[in-house]
Amino acid sequence: MFSRLNKSASMRSPLRLISNHIARSSVSARQTTSVVSPLATLSSSGIRVSWPEGGESHFHNIWLRDHCRCPRCLHQVTRQRLFDTFSIPDTIKPSNIDWDDQGLRIRWGESDHESNFRWPWLRSNSFTSQTPSQSIPIPSNKILWGKEIAQNPPTVSYQSVMQDGEEGIRKWLDYIDSHGFCYVTGVPVSPEKTEELAKMISHIRMTHWGGFWDFTADESRGDTAYSNLALRAHTDNTYYTEPSGLQMFHMLEFRGKGGESLLVDGFQAAKILKEKYPESYEILSTVRIPTHAAGDDGFLFQPTPNPGYPILNHGEGGELYQIRYNNDDRSTMRHLPYEQVEPFYTALKRWSAILTDVGSEYWRQLTPGTLVVFDNWRVLHGRAAFTGYRRLCGCYISWDDYQSRLKVARLKTNNKQVKDVI
Ligand SMILES: [Fe+2]
Structure with missing residues (x-):
């Protein structure tokens, strides 16, 4: 050239x-x-x-x-x-x-x-500007975990969700709130029944991927999620202004090798980063990450405001409330001051090293009949590469819809009304 x-x-x-x-x-x-x-x-x-x-x-x-x-x-x-x-x-x-x-x-x-x-x-793409700073705590009701969660992962039964009314819903969503994820066992192996279960929480979030999805590996789709490649731990929808709050996966069929699912507690990883490398924590809490989804014809998603959001997001009181991280969807970094480039990459490497540490990674092969729902604002997910036939169904539910359902279930099971708390 x-x-x-x-x-x-x-x-x-x-x-x-x-x-x-x-x-x-x-x-x-x-x-x-x-x-x-x-x-x-x-x-x-x-x-x-x-x-x-x-x-x-x-x-x-x-x-x-x-x-x-x-x-x-x-x-x-x-x-x-x-x-x-x-x-x-x-x-x-x-x-x-x-x-x-x-x-x-x-x-x-x-x-x-x-x-x-x-x-x-x-x-x-020449570098130009700088960003302000923030700090942590994690809400006290959160139970942080590493790979040891495999011994006793939060689990409810399909029967309790479908038949125990508000108490069944509250127990399910309480686990997602405290641990960031929860399995449901005994689910009929059918997309229709899975969708029905999801709607016990709320309506399904429609995105450019569709609503409730049921797919196998499909190279014609514009995202590596539809391939059979390994996917590192990430959160979904970093390219949206508001990433989906919950994601549900139900493995309907698998004939092949590999494809184990990975979960990593992002809040636990953030806590470790804060304790070991506070300066890197500060960088990942302040440097905004531009992201995009551009693989499907007719779409170009980028979050507002430009240039996106930090990996670690905090409320006004400094509490950590959201992880947004998908290194594959990171766009061109053109807004870092030159002096911040090296510290940024150092921080990113440290963050990745914590996420991929064997103590952080919780692997499990999903099987038909047991689905997982996880908090996409906290828990990162990934999968091992696979061969063979793998059919998965699932959906997104928006953060606000999930939070609303959780609050209402808690109110009802405590014999309270909205007016009692607002
Ligand atoms: Fe994903």
């Missing part, structure tokens, strides 16, 4: 100003061209670009590697990240750069990978 380097131009290039240790990484120079192109120079941690119209941008090495636009690193249709952010070594730096009037080419030292960036893309 870009012209080959022209060593004769190297002495006229700003690259001759770089420090000795960078110079040893066989940095090349730009090609001489009649078109006025930006100039690139290496710094100790990134690449500075001087724009012909004036001004300078400074792009951090880890940011550049993370935002590689090539088809191996970025799905060209869904614009989802295919590249593993966490494989980037802390010492990442170019072994060679060159450029022309079209863009900048970087060859990475450690991986022998090449990234090409068009100048207009770099220009429009």
Whole structure:
């Protein structure tokens, strides 16, 4: 795509100003061209670009590697990240750069990978602003957990939900409120009965994915959720202004291998992050993450206000109330001040390390007849890769509808009315 380097131009290039240790990484120079192109120079941690119209941008090495636009690193249709952010070594730096009037080419030292960036893309994604700060506590009624929850996971029976009236609903939703999830056992293996059960909480949230869904792996859909790939722990709908509050999964049929479901308590992970790395907690509580869903024709979702919301969200009193995290759906980070890039990636790596720690991960193979409902504002979910035939049904319920149903069930089972509390 870009012209080959022209060593004769190297002495006229700003690259001759770089420090000795960078110079040893066989940095090349730009090609001489009649078109006025930006100039690139290496710094100790990134690449500075001087724009012909004036001004300078400074792009951090880890940011550049993370935002590689090539088809191996970025799905060209869904614009989802295919590249593993966490494989980037802390010492990442170019072994060679060159450029022309079209863009900048970087060859990475450690991986022998090449990234090409068009100048207009770099220009429009240059870093600009900063964001304010906040702090924690977690509401006292929350029971935090790690993998040990497997010994005694919160569970209710289909029969109690369907036949015990408000008491059955309250017990079910109380578990979701305290633990962030709850199984229901003895559910008829049918999408119709599953939908009926979901509607015991509230109406189903309609999204661009539909209402109540019943699907198998489907590569024609614009999201990795419909593939048979492994999915890291994430929350859904980070690209909506309001992510869905609850999600329900019921495995109707599975003939194959793999596909175990993963749950991780995001509040527990946040608590660990806060205790071990308060400065990283602060960063993930304040840096806004731009996100998108663009894989289905006719849709482009991005949260309002721009550029989205932090991973850790707090109320006015500082209480943690929502986790929003899906690294695959993170868009271009163009709003971080340069000095914040490295601390941000450090914080993100620490967060990911806690989520993927063996003590955090609760794995279970879902089976027909036992469904799970979880709080999408707290509990992250994922799955192992699988082969074979896997049919799953489920739905979203909005946060407000879930909270309303929980409050009403508590009022009724305590012989109170709304007017008693409002
Ligand atoms: Fe998901």
